[in-house]
Amino acid sequence: MRRKGFTLIELLVVIAIIALLLAVIVPSLRRAKEAAWNVICRNNLKHYGLAGQMYTQDNAAMFPNAWGSIFRSIEPDRLCQWHDRSRNPILRPELAGSLWDYLGKQDKSHLCPVFDRFARQIHVCPSGTNIPVEPLFGYSMNALLGGFELSGSGAAQYRHVLRVKTSDIRSPSSIFFFGEENPWIESTRYVATLNDNALCGTPNHPSDERAWIENPSHMVPYGYLRYQDCLATFHKTTLEKKNEGQSNVVFVDGHVDMENWTDTYRLSRWAKQRPKLYY
DSSP states (O other): OOOOSOOHHHHHHHHHHHHHHHHHHHHHHHHHHHHHHHHHHHHHHHHHHHHHHHHHHHTTTBOOOGGGSSBOOOSSSGGGGGGOGGGOTTTOGGGBOTTGGGGTSOSGGGOOHHHHHHHHHHOOOTTSSOOOOOOSOOEEEEGGGSBOOOSSOGGGGGOOSBOOBGGGOSOTTTSEEEEEOOSSOOTTTBSOOSOSSEEOOSSSOTTSTHHHHOOGGGBTTTSSBOBSSOOOOOBSSOSTTTTSOBEEEEETTSOEEEEOGGGHHHHHOOOSSOOOBOO
16 A cells, blocks of 8 residues: 655654755855855945045045045934935935045945945934934045044035145055944944044044054053044944954055954054144
8 A cells, every 4th residue: 555645754854854954055145145245345445445546646646535525414413314315415416525426426336235234223313313224325434544524514614624645655555545334333442433434543533633643552442542433343243243343444555355443543544643734
């Protein structure tokens, strides 16, 4: 007599085999997806680096103002402008920064998929306006390469106070041009989360002489000084360990690498005293 169907033991064996295969395959698929995302993030920064180089070639070798490099900041709710779709320069050309035209006037190069995933699950706009978290950008320029914002508005806000030329950077392969910031604050490490396109990787604002002369050993985690802004920690980690990852950066010479947040000051500071300011 022919047996119909499977026995309970056979079904359990099949289920166990399927579960075992899923346990092997799913993590591999997740790692492959994350690797693909990281390629996109690195390519975005490479694009930023190329745009920055084209800008300096067209502007007497001077770096752009970090605060107005990609997106111009406006009040109110400046802290949430990076995820406010109503401020997209495609819709509001007056908010386009000095590198905008060099980047092709499109959205894709401004956002890392890994940043987007973390931001949508973690960030809450602190302004109380309930602006939806729909990220526009996630990259910031090294604020020690040029700029300063002023207390005014319009053109005055983006007047160059710190003017840096490419020839001033003696080691372009060790100073970052653009990097990533976290969409959350880790208060033991840094003061501000992502808000504009300037990353002040120093204990004080770059207009302050102390920002340039501190001993790196005084910066957290080795010392007691916190950063104004800090490189991100959302790569090669999980949401549960969001402060233990790394950041992609593009250097002045154009190469892209992954770095630790603990090296933010070293990668930002290209001089050990504050350069001349042009007020």
